[in-house]
Amino acid sequence: MKKLFxxxxxxxxxxxxxxPEENPENDNQNGEQDEKPVETPSNPVISFxxxxxxxxxxxxxxxxxxxxxTGKEALTIPVAVETEAVEGTDFEIxxxxxxxxxxxxxxxxxxxxxxxxxxxPVKLTLEMPEGCEAGEIVSSETKLLxxxxxxxxxxxxxxxxxxxLELLVTVSDMNGEFSVPEDVEFYVAVDEEKSTAVLGEHFxxxxxxxxxxxxxxxxxxxxxxxxxxxxxGKDKIVLKLEDAGKYGFxxxxxxxxxxxxxxxxxxxxxxxxEIISTPEFLEEMGWWTSMNGWDVSVYxxxxxxxxxxSFEVIINDGSNxxxxxxxxxxxxNYFIGETNITNAGGYEVFLDGMSxxxxxxxxxxxxxxxxxxxxxxxxxxxxxxxxxxxxFTYDETLDEDxxxxxxxxxxxxxxxxxxxxxxxxxxxxxxEKPSASTPGQWIAASFRKVTE
Numbered sequence: 001m002k003k004l005f006x007x008x009x010x011x012x013x014x015x016x017x018x019x020p021e022e023n024p025e026n027d028n029q030n031g032e033q034d035e036k037p038v039e040t041p042s043n044p045v046i047s048f049x050x051x052x053x054x055x056x057x058x059x060x061x062x063x064x065x066x067x068x069x070t071g072k073e074a075l076t077i078p079v080a081v082e083t084e085a086v087e088g089t090d091f092e093i094x095x096x097x098x099x100x101x102x103x104x105x106x107x108x109x110x111x112x113x114x115x116x117x118x119x120x121p122v123k124l125t126l127e128m129p130e131g132c133e134a135g136e137i138v139s140s141e142t143k144l145l146x147x148x149x150x151x152x153x154x155x156x157x158x159x160x161x162x163x164x165l166e167l168l169v170t171v172s173d174m175n176g177e178f179s180v181p182e183d184v185e186f187y188v189a190v191d192e193e194k195s196t197a198v199l200g201e202h203f204x205x206x207x208x209x210x211x212x213x214x215x216x217x218x219x220x221x222x223x224x225x226x227x228x229x230x231x232x233g234k235d236k237i238v239l240k241l242e243d244a245g246k247y248g249f250x251x252x253x254x255x256x257x258x259x260x261x262x263x264x265x266x267x268x269x270x271x272x273x274e275i276i277s278t279p280e281f282l283e284e285m286g287w288w289t290s291m292n293g294w295d296v297s298v299y300x301x302x303x304x305x306x307x308x309x310s311f312e313v314i315i316n317d318g319s320n321x322x323x324x325x326x327x328x329x330x331x332x333n334y335f336i337g338e339t340n341i342t343n344a345g346g347y348e349v350f351l352d353g354m355s356x357x358x359x360x361x362x363x364x365x366x367x368x369x370x371x372x373x374x375x376x377x378x379x380x381x382x383x384x385x386x387x388x389x390x391x392f393t394y395d396e397t398l399d400e401d402x403x404x405x406x407x408x409x410x411x412x413x414x415x416x417x418x419x420x421x422x423x424x425x426x427x428x429x430x431x432e433k434p435s436a437s438t439p440g441q442w443i444a445a446s447f448r449k450v451t452e
Contacts (some may be wrong), residue, residue: 044069091112093112116147151170157255158257186212189242205226261346263364271448277445283442324338384388405446
């Protein structure tokens with residue numbers, strides 16, 4: 001029995017030695033080899049979502065991506081900033097670390113451009129927290145752009161006697177051509193150290209809007225001023241363009257405005273030079289009347305050129321004086337005798353009713369107290385008060401200032417008789433003075449100063 005047991009044990013040992021070794025990769029019933037399972041990394045992997053941030057306008061947005069983080073606590077990922085630009089001056093950054101998970105995650109960081117000097121890159125690099133691995137993109141970069149164009153006042157110096165002023169602001173690139181890609185407001189400040197006129201007392205921004213608005217696709221915009229009062233020694237306004245963002249400053253960052261009163265210059269004797277409001281001019285400017293069914297084309301008594309026409313102005317002070325007429329043309333039907341004149345300040349006369357923006361002339365408005373508003377040889381108005389505008393232009397050929405007189409306040413009963421029957425909204429005389437300020441209604445002539 002013992003011998004039989006030993007034989008069986010020997011056989012078992014021999015069979016065991018022939019059995020194949022166990023293979024963990026080959027343990028299916030058919031003896032086929034299985035694929036190796038994908039290993040899952042044990043550490044979180046951190047990377048930027050893209051090699052470059054997304055950019056919209058002046059803002060670049062960097063986004064972080066974290067894979068394999070299962071922790072319950074927030075994961076803080078510091079960011080190193082590399083740039084020659086100055087933080088707080090050239091750019092501002094929303095944060096200097098990302099936060100993944102937790103109650104207040106920060107998965108994006110924005111870099112906002114503040115200045116537009118020569119291009120300067122801003123590079124962000126992820127700093128790996130302990131136990132985390134770097135992904136494919138650990139650095140991402142944006143460029144601070146240079147200024148795309150230059151904004152400037154069209155002029156650096158303006159003289160005006162008007163009570164309203166339009167200032168043109170232009171935008172151009174180095175080639176002199178540019179149109180803004182979006183609506184933009186260019187703000188303007190008063191240089192109080194250089195100005196003698198006071199904001200709110202001598203002038204104001206129209207509608208309190210101290211900016212020129214340039215529409216998308218345009219290259220120019222207007223700034224509008226109301227000129228309230230002219231005071232000796234307080235007659236200079238200096239305006240300057242403020243920080244224009246992505247736009248640099250052109251040649252005329254500042255503009256100086258000299259406030260004038262033409263009133264003192266009226267003193268002296270003046271002889272007629274030219275008639276401006278000819279029948280042809282009135283016909284051209286008054287085309288709207290015939291179009292709307294009114295026939296006002298009677299010009300027989302419109303003043304024509306008479307070389308003997310003249311007048312004299314005596315100035316008492318800065319606010320009043322006298323006008324002594326000496327007319328032989330039908331201007332005598334308006335200026336019926338010596339009249340007191342009062343300085344009513346600056347006034348803008350519209351010269352052409354068919355152009356946009358309108359063509360205007362800066363003038364000084366005076367109030368006369370002895371005129372015939374009917375502009376008629378025998379029919380006299382009870383109201384003797386009328387407004388007349390006087391402006392100056394320099395004639396290079398004659399090398400002298402030419403005075404232009406605009407009679408902008410009448411209700412003629414001689415020439416253009418039909419206008420009195422036209423409603424104001426359709427082009428008739430204004431019910432408020434000055435009543436005939438529209439081109440085609442006012443009567444004008446230019447004069448040269450008589451020198452002894």
